[in-house]
Amino acid sequence: MTTGDKRMRIERWSPVLAALGLSACVTINIYFPAAAAEKAADRIIDEVWQLKNGAKVPADEQHKEAK
Amino acid sequence: MIPVIRKLLVLLVLLTPIVATAQGNLEINTPAISALKNTMQARHSQLAPHYASGAVGVARDGSIAMRDANAVPLAQRQAVTGLVAAENSDRAGLYREIARANGHPEWEAEVRNTFAQRWADKAQAGWYVQNASGQWVQK
Incomplete structure (x- = not known):
């Protein structure tokens, strides 16, 4: 060759x-990115069930935007 | 021969970061997901007393279920059934939207399973959670 x-x-x-x-x-x-999905689920559940202060921050931001 | 291998190696090296970022986080900041999250958060204040009384439980499939209708006064029963149905429809939408927002609609079932596990883990003491064999267990 x-x-x-x-x-x-x-x-x-x-x-x-x-x-x-x-x-x-x-x-x-x-x-399927299992670890990333778990993190995403935790963030959403904390907001929906208002388990952490995380839910309060967006509310303040919205308030500022309204002004 | 060497140039071909080199080209392939360069291609692989260039593609590696794309794959790595795709694995890092799931996209959850879309308007559809935010809207669902907000309605679910607003509904939670109405559902919370029924989780506490045991009327409504955290089901193993990522939904919620009326597990003891007798724990709700007859006059309120229909309203609570409506709340449970609305919550389950929002949850189904949420799982579907997360899968879609990340370019993989076929992930919906896996997203649902992940949420099912996390809802159960995060349920408050006293609430009822359905275990793997379908029995209701009080946390």
């Missing part, structure tokens, strides 16, 4: 390699 043959082979397969690489990235991204 000459160097030219080798090169052509690699060039032929490089789009496939690139596609594989990209799909690997996309695969990582479609996993």
Whole structure:
């Protein structure tokens, strides 16, 4: 096998390699981000159930905006 | 051969931060999510006494349920049933919107499961929470 043959082979397969690489990235991204979801849930629940002072801050901000 | 590998490596290095940020936080600051949050917060003051009396419980599927209608005076029963239905409809909307806002509508069920766990964990002492086998347990 000459160097030219080798090169052509690699060039032929490089789009496939690139596609594989990209799909690997996309695969990582479609996993459900459990820890982030838990954090988001905590923030929303604290506001809805008014468990922390967090609920008070937006109310003050709205008040200022109204003025 | 080397240039091809180098190109792929550069591509991977460039893409890594995008993947990393996508994993960091969920988007919850959309108008739809805020609106649902506000109506749920306003409704909570009406629901709170019924959680405390045990009439309404925190269900295992991320919703709430009327678990003991007899704990509510007959005259109020219909109103409380309405509150529970409205809350569950808002919660379903909330889970759907969070999944959608993050570009993955198919995450809705997982968002719901995550919330179910956190609602149960954060429920106050004395409230009823449904366990994994469906029984109501007082916290």
